[in-house]
Amino acid sequence: MKKPLRIAMIGHQFMGRAHSNAWRQVGHFFDPPFEPVMQVICGRDAERTRAAADKLGWQEASTSWEETVRRPDIDAVDICTPGDLHGPVALAAAAAGKAVLCEKPLANNLAEAQKMLAAVRKAGVVHMLCHNYRRVPALALARELVTGGEQGESRIGRIFHFRAVYLHDRGIDPRAPRTWRHDKARAGSGALGDFGSHVIDLARFLVGEIAEVSGTLQTFIAQRTAAGEAAAQPVDVDDAALALLRFENGALGSFEVSRFGMGRKNHARIEVSGDRGAFVFNLERLNELELYVEEGPTSGFRTILATHKQHPYMASWWPPGHLIGYEHTFIHTVLDFMKGVAEGRSPTPNFEDGVRGHQVLDAIERASTSRRWERVGAAAEVR
Amino acid sequence: MKKPLRIAMIGHQFMGRAHSNAWRQVGHFFDPPFEPVMQVICGRDAERTRAAADKLGWQEASTSWEETVRRPDIDAVDICTPGDLHGPVALAAAAAGKAVLCEKPLANNLAEAQKMLAAVRKAGVVHMLCHNYRRVPALALARELVTGGEQGESRIGRIFHFRAVYLHDRGIDPRAPRTWRHDKARAGSGALGDFGSHVIDLARFLVGEIAEVSGTLQTFIAQRTAAGEAAAQPVDVDDAALALLRFENGALGSFEVSRFGMGRKNHARIEVSGDRGAFVFNLERLNELELYVEEGPTSGFRTILATHKQHPYMASWWPPGHLIGYEHTFIHTVLDFMKGVAEGRSPTPNFEDGVRGHQVLDAIERASTSRRWERVGAAAEVR
Amino acid sequence: MKKPLRIAMIGHQFMGRAHSNAWRQVGHFFDPPFEPVMQVICGRDAERTRAAADKLGWQEASTSWEETVRRPDIDAVDICTPGDLHGPVALAAAAAGKAVLCEKPLANNLAEAQKMLAAVRKAGVVHMLCHNYRRVPALALARELVTGGEQGESRIGRIFHFRAVYLHDRGIDPRAPRTWRHDKARAGSGALGDFGSHVIDLARFLVGEIAEVSGTLQTFIAQRTAAGEAAAQPVDVDDAALALLRFENGALGSFEVSRFGMGRKNHARIEVSGDRGAFVFNLERLNELELYVEEGPTSGFRTILATHKQHPYMASWWPPGHLIGYEHTFIHTVLDFMKGVAEGRSPTPNFEDGVRGHQVLDAIERASTSRRWERVGAAAEVR
């Protein structure tokens, strides 16, 4: 019998559903070092939290995250709230000695992220940031191709270019309701934090650290009306953000994130190219990786269906050619989180990665204001 | 509190895993009329069945399907065995008054399928055939476009052409081991029954009944060695099957199914075209439907990402652009099976559809031998 | 100074325009062994033929092909008429000792094709059939990958499967006017001869000889009205044709050709797969070849942009990545025709290939009537 790992989840909206599914499913497909126990889920509204617990498979429902994270029977806290609560919950959980898994972006700003990192370090707890796209098998494969995996020979070589877009089009309708995602106090930023944090994490995962940035933020629709309200209120976050990037290793990069990308639904396209090869990934075809390996006149971008049992995480799913979906990436994440807890180490991306990512977000926000290139905070400043 | 529906599953291999997942997951995303209870799973080997029960989430394990299907506490039997057991299990389950969900193909031959249909009809039990691809949202959407859905106006119009391939390449390696799928006694046929039954079901779903066929079967590698055995044994099923089809409504069709389709992993490509529009579906991109609607010089095949909340089944999953995977189609199937049980009707595709499909398979096998076009058995012969 | 090759072209419609362009352009991009002289173009209507000569770059216009092909100053005859004139012109040209380039299909039936082959053989003249798609660089490259080119090692290996469609949608509109292409007396057949002859030629080019066929022909719209006429007349050719193929080397094949393929404009898709690799070609993306080479978990279909200077014919065009168009394939054809004339040999595909192709067309027509598999005439019958 495996030892249980008792989880408390804070938040039960979109991410709450995705993480709950991961905790339910992981043991049926993988062999994690613990038996995850979905002990308690927290929310602000008692009735809705109770309903979520029933629907999502949690034993208990609570309206007090403060009490919950301190419960002695809880081993790990999974933070799925809007960004403004990431810090308070993580600090309390760390202080209570719990392992912490936190949804991205780590915090609503760099200072808060630094505080969170300091807290988990001080407490000596395992910490992990849920940038689930690192665990899309096709992207985990891309990383292997970049590093060369066990053979150590990169299929991509010296990287010259990184480019990314992350687009959806749900902001275009001016009648789309104002939510917490349009509110800087709750969300920290708009497309930049929501999508840009993903892009930056993948840039760091696939290429390396970013040294300096130029960028701009834009709000196309200045006010919106929340559901059930009569009056419009200001949108004080960005609808779109663009940036140019210079990596420490000399590569050039750029990205564009937007809620105004007509026709795109969840379109994160990542392109990386070097002096031996290149690849393209598109989240709307997340089971595929387009790989180019330079080998003369019969070279071309090949579409790898990343469902081979030798591809990361895929031996546990279905036979080749049988697709997995969006939520599987969270299953892979909680699997690796449990491994980290078992081994007493914080799997990447962890809160350090979160701070590094916030350093880049912060530099882009500064660049948007200063209208200059801005240096990204150094590794030494991650404390 | 919902009424429970107590399930017995027979078989625990690939399909057993997929169906188990469906039973586990359906209530967390949909609102089925019953609370499904994963009561007991059956297999031949006690130890492996016990392990499967633990891994897949069943309360009990049994090595006797005969006893299991007669248990008074069981409401429904889900048949996931190789084809040779479909008939015996279904007959016993029907005789015991259980609702029956059966993996495809319904049986190993037409006569057996007829017997199964007669049995469930006589018993008056709800029956359903798990051709899960009908419940890929993109294909369910395709069907709506063909029929015109609620508006009743087809976007495709009079259909002229149906064509399909269903290919994988796992047969090409001559060292690939002989399994029950290479054994006519257990599997009924090879690529024809395994893949062709899917294609024929989709042809009937999307176009209509098939009137006559020409076809040919081929075994490229005549013998293989089973894992752990020394001597090769004959492969007495087809590695590939091709057919031409004439539909009752005048459409022309063709299909090719093969285990020798180099580079293809689970590649079911379906193309349907009429006098107003056309569509293409590819199972390796199961979240997409390519639709053409004739509207002059700016017409073109458009890629619909079938993840909109108005697309079939998708309101219960994730926001637009977030993909689902292969196993979700089984979740949709068990959902609809439970609805059928609740309403006392047998959802399509049911055993009648199974017999209609077997009539086509049978005609192709006859055509392969006679080297002539052969008529498909009439509806009147489905008894 | 190069020796001139004086050309007489018979016909000035679509194919006349394409061939004229080829004769005009070939010397500006390639180094043919002759200086082609566009001496005279023939048509039925004096005024329109004169206009065509001016527009297309011919020195003279004539309304008598009979006189033209006998002119002592003419070296080669290029036949671009509807099919019913291919035979008469070719026989007269051969009798007059002219080299003959003939548009596809060679004739309107097998018997006529046999007569034409006999005539050019007896006359000892160079003959060539314009199946221009053999000279699409991507398809010429595909052929090299099949044969292994100079290295002799096939990238495709033993071929299991060939499948092809050739579709356009210009027949769907019932008001589309009746032309010579709907008239069996002039065109020989419909989609079968027009598109099927291309597909069969490519099947032979890429896979090998076809041993036997099953097939069916279909006319969806039974009568049409010619432009400028009041009354509809019967369409006595096929709108669509489907066939199953067995090749002499054991490969299985199928094709579908149709003028009722909604949304397709000039869509010839060819798929070939073997035990080492596979490729897909689509005429609507004629600069591309999708190639699969089995090499483990990072295998995938790669898109080769067939514009590399080492790709067939491409060293003479533009830098890599600069596309060529449809008409370039005719330029490659007349180049190779001139080389044949210079060397006194008949380049493939020539009239022998034409007869072999007609043997397959003939077998499909027989199979459509007999509703049985039919054997293709043997090589020994090509006389």
Add this chain to the structure above:
Amino acid sequence: MKKPLRIAMIGHQFMGRAHSNAWRQVGHFFDPPFEPVMQVICGRDAERTRAAADKLGWQEASTSWEETVRRPDIDAVDICTPGDLHGPVALAAAAAGKAVLCEKPLANNLAEAQKMLAAVRKAGVVHMLCHNYRRVPALALARELVTGGEQGESRIGRIFHFRAVYLHDRGIDPRAPRTWRHDKARAGSGALGDFGSHVIDLARFLVGEIAEVSGTLQTFIAQRTAAGEAAAQPVDVDDAALALLRFENGALGSFEVSRFGMGRKNHARIEVSGDRGAFVFNLERLNELELYVEEGPTSGFRTILATHKQHPYMASWWPPGHLIGYEHTFIHTVLDFMKGVAEGRSPTPNFEDGVRGHQVLDAIERASTSRRWERVGAAAEVR
């Protein structure tokens, strides 16, 4: 009989070949207002220029562009030299009263471009800049969709986003020889002028004027050896350039151009999106336009094969589905140039567009140095 337009072409390399082909071909497919006469081609080397004249179809060869552009029998001068000669030739041609067609980029810097515009204005001659991609039918169609064409109703609506890449990979090999394109004195800049000028012209064509930019230039390989030389020399132009753009109409944009884009051969991908629709164009599939029109759950990016006779320029080519190639865009350009000459107006893009484009290039170069956003010169400064 049409009036002749006697052309002198200066330069006979890559662009000389492409323009020569255009002059030869235009009258065979279109009905231009003049009979173009390919009178004389100029180059530095007598022998090679003579050979080019023969190969490309020019009546005369000359080594003095200075004398040639002043010849009284010459009506128009077509400038196909490296950038450093654009200005001197254009000034002399204008002074001699000739119509001028000039390859892009207009000049090697903004000041020179301004001088050229002043010269043609003063001389009152027709002038045109050969940004041939405006006359890719798919892109001309895109422009119609943006403006709404004759109906005046945009299919794209208010534009939010423009993004473009233009990549090839021929710079990656460090042994690739140094040419004039690596020499700032001759080429003005590297990827920025060569590819960026195209991108900026298309941005202006499809979206509107650019107000301000941020950007950076990069040289990855600092020196190269010219063919036939022993010693390497510095590369003083950019290998890659990235920019962020703010348009006057509020749209955001970005582009990346590079000679280090592994696996890309001539890959110009343009994406434009608004509040009604969006489109994507890729020069490696230049016959296609991907269009998205928002129309609810069955929306998707559709691939328009831009070969319909109602698409710009396509009525003169082949039936639908028959592709055109790279060089056809030059044929369309010289056609429109001749129309301009006939009507006494300078077709777009003309030298004014060239100066506007250089204002953007200049701002990017300034931004690369200042590391700040820079304003693009105003329309009032185009003089």
